[in-house]
Amino acid sequence: MGCEVLCSKCGRKTENLLDYKCSCGQPLEVHLKINFEVKKIRARNYSVWRYSRFFPYVKETEIINLGEGWTPLVNFSDNSYFKLENLNPTGSFKDRGSTVLISAVNKLVEKAGGCISEDSSGNAGASVAAYAARAGLKAKIYVPEAVSGPKLNQIQSYGAEVVKVSGDRSRVAEEAQKAEKRKFYVGHILHPVFRDGIRSLAYEIAEQLSWQAPECVYLPVSAGTLLLGVMKGFNHLVKSDAIENMPKIIACQTQQVSPLYHRFLKSSYTPPEEITSIADALVSVNPPLLNLMVKSLREANGDAVMVEEYEIFSAFKELAWKGFFVEPSSAVAYAGYKKQLKNKEASKDDKTVIILTGMGLKTMLKPSQ
């Protein structure tokens, strides 16, 4: 059907779109066997689904859509552009993953009379809850016990069942994955189809720049779905000759949560006992996809940058004062760009896209603090 789902380690193939990992325990990946063709874009559809031909495992009649994608790419200054992913239906880029994932599995779950489960107290939890609601599916969202604030309120507002779990973040994931009758775990970090949906972001950037890929793309990295999805999309475009060169992808991390940065630069990393960063969506100190991220970033000649708290806050404030109210985690990408400009590791002459991942209404932080 134009693609297959294979284990990233042992190569085993699965036919079941509900599988979230291989029987050997390693992550699964969607492998495309079709080329990207500009003439196959549904030009009058202004959502992720203008690229529906390149998601061959989703049936057109089963698409669950809230108007996600085709977000603006605005020129900021010189050759830098912001991709406004904060303008997606639930306020973050995660909607790209959710629309593709829920479209791919909703009939399977419905036929089994089941519900879906996900572990996330943040943007992914809210996004999956929204798309489950649109599909008429019951969703159980597992969150850490202490969680509160606008994102939890958003998850509950979509009607999802919130299950609070005590203990650390890995305990929350364990509970969400625990086998229960007719409960299907579709966790966004592991599920290959969620990650695959993020590919659409690369297609959009290339199309909005008239198929001239930018020189650089800056994005924040936590669990790695954004990084891996965007790289996969650009790789697909290069292999299909839709763009000439792969942009340089720069993974931006916080000083507190920087396992990829350290592994990439071959230095050691010890996570703090408690994460207190204002970039509170970036929490993966031990991401299950770390090996995959390092490998992909090296193969693509990418780079990684780490920013300090004061740099994140200053970037958050600067963005807001210029009219871009995003959550502090999104400001990490802009802070990374500014840092590399300052260190002469980046140039203002290069066409650069900075992905603003989530909206400012999700934060309680005030720029005047």
Ligand SMILES: [Zn+2]
């Ligand atoms: Zn395997």
